[in-house]
Amino acid sequence: MPIKAQFDVTFESFSLNVSLDLPVKGVITLFGPSGSGKSTLLRCISGLERSPNGYMRVADEVWQDEDNHIFCPSHKRPLGYVFQEARLFRHLNVKKNLEYGYKRTPQNERRIEWQQVIDMLDIGHLLQRKPHNLSGGEQQRVSIGRALLASPELILMDEPLASLDIVRKQEVLPFIRKLHDELDIPVIYVSHSLDEVLQITDTMVLLREGQIVAIGPITELCSELELSQYLGDMSGSVIDTTIEAHEEAFGLTRLSFQGGEIYVPRLPFPTGHQQRVHILARNVGIALQKPNGSTSFLNIFKATVIDIALPEINSHAVQIKLDVGVPLLVSISRKSLHVLKLKVGQSCYAMIKAVSLAGGVQ
Numbered sequence: 001m002p003i004k005a006q007f008d009v010t011f012e013s014f015s016l017n018v019s020l021d022l023p024v025k026g027v028i029t030l031f032g033p034s035g036s037g038k039s040t041l042l043r044c045i046s047g048l049e050r051s052p053n054g055y056m057r058v059a060d061e062v063w064q065d066e067d068n069h070i071f072c073p074s075h076k077r078p079l080g081y082v083f084q085e086a087r088l089f090r091h092l093n094v095k096k097n098l099e100y101g102y103k104r105t106p107q108n109e110r111r112i113e114w115q116q117v118i119d120m121l122d123i124g125h126l127l128q129r130k131p132h133n134l135s136g137g138e139q140q141r142v143s144i145g146r147a148l149l150a151s152p153e154l155i156l157m158d159e160p161l162a163s164l165d166i167v168r169k170q171e172v173l174p175f176i177r178k179l180h181d182e183l184d185i186p187v188i189y190v191s192h193s194l195d196e197v198l199q200i201t202d203t204m205v206l207l208r209e210g211q212i213v214a215i216g217p218i219t220e221l222c223s224e225l226e227l228s229q230y231l232g233d234m235s236g237s238v239i240d241t242t243i244e245a246h247e248e249a250f251g252l253t254r255l256s257f258q259g260g261e262i263y264v265p266r267l268p269f270p271t272g273h274q275q276r277v278h279i280l281a282r283n284v285g286i287a288l289q290k291p292n293g294s295t296s297f298l299n300i301f302k303a304t305v306i307d308i309a310l311p312e313i314n315s316h317a318v319q320i321k322l323d324v325g326v327p328l329l330v331s332i333s334r335k336s337l338h339v340l341k342l343k344v345g346q347s348c349y350a351m352i353k354a355v356s357l358a359g360g361v362q
Helices: 038-046 094-102 114-121 136-148 166-181 194-200 225-230 334-340
Strands: 003-010 015-022 027-031 055-058 061-065 079-082 154-158 187-191 203-208 211-217 236-247 252-257 260-265 274-280 284-287 299-308 317-323 327-333 347-352
Touching: 003 038, 015 038, 015 203, 015 211, 027 038, 027 166, 027 194, 038 154, 038 187, 079 136, 094 114, 094 136, 114 136, 114 166, 136 154, 136 166, 166 187, 166 194, 187 194, 194 274, 203 225, 211 225, 225 317, 236 260, 260 299, 284 327, 299 327, 317 334, 327 334
Parallel strands: 027 187, 027 203, 079 154, 154 187
Antiparallel strands: 003 015, 003 055, 055 061, 203 211, 236 252, 236 274, 236 327, 252 260, 284 347, 299 317, 299 347, 317 327
16 A cells, blocks of 8 residues: 655745655655755654644555544654754764664564664674764764664655765665665655665655655656756656676676666676666767767667657757657757657667766766
């Protein structure tokens, strides 16, 4: 059963009016610019902000139904909350911080074991340290561990990497992904960083000015022409691939996906490893004829035009959606569109100039 919710909250200068129908699995990201309502929505889900006519159900448990005078306060909801700051008890060492939630959960209600969390987050060597002796990334991993050891049914994360530098972010992100992959706990994650979103997200909730613009799998939403305006220069297609082989002689890795294979610089992972790629629309070109061998492009795909955005008068570019086995967005100049005379249903070739990998541009 899904997560279903309805919230309508009005402040002096902002209103949130949303209706949610989400899968109880994977990482669900609330994505949008500052002021779009992400944190307010998360507070409504947690019960920290009460919507006068709100409704909240997770699977078969109703946490809020104001029409029927039901409201479960935050401290009674089976959830874990991870904030921007780690919020650890400064006077306690890591072990005692972790025990805070663990010991308050009755033994017969514990679904997550102590050693399981220690091993998954790789924090066993930190147990005797105080928070001030931890890096920012280590503090956030401990914070995640404390939330997990309360055996929650849902984890909420409010921009937990906002205060970390890029190195620490890359240190923590894989552990967030593990919450679903290893523990099967759904995560609702707040972010305005598309790079973070691309690495961990299964379902994206796109927010603007307190309203939901779209909800769906990230691999689908990022390929929708009408949504590209919200992604700006980061507009492009998200594709889940698998490492097929390494070509050591050329320093390349070959990734397979539904439409074929993509070459990227050598990755430090074994064959079979799942790798998400982000192909920016501006990094794809179109040709009517298949280029012959005299080209430096390694990634060329036979494609079909499936949609063309209505050109904007004040913009030199236009976006086109291709089918290469999966949807692929392309941004070309309006003049190129005129010269190529592209039409929906037409066959062509997509030439990919560069591929961004989750966690870094290659």
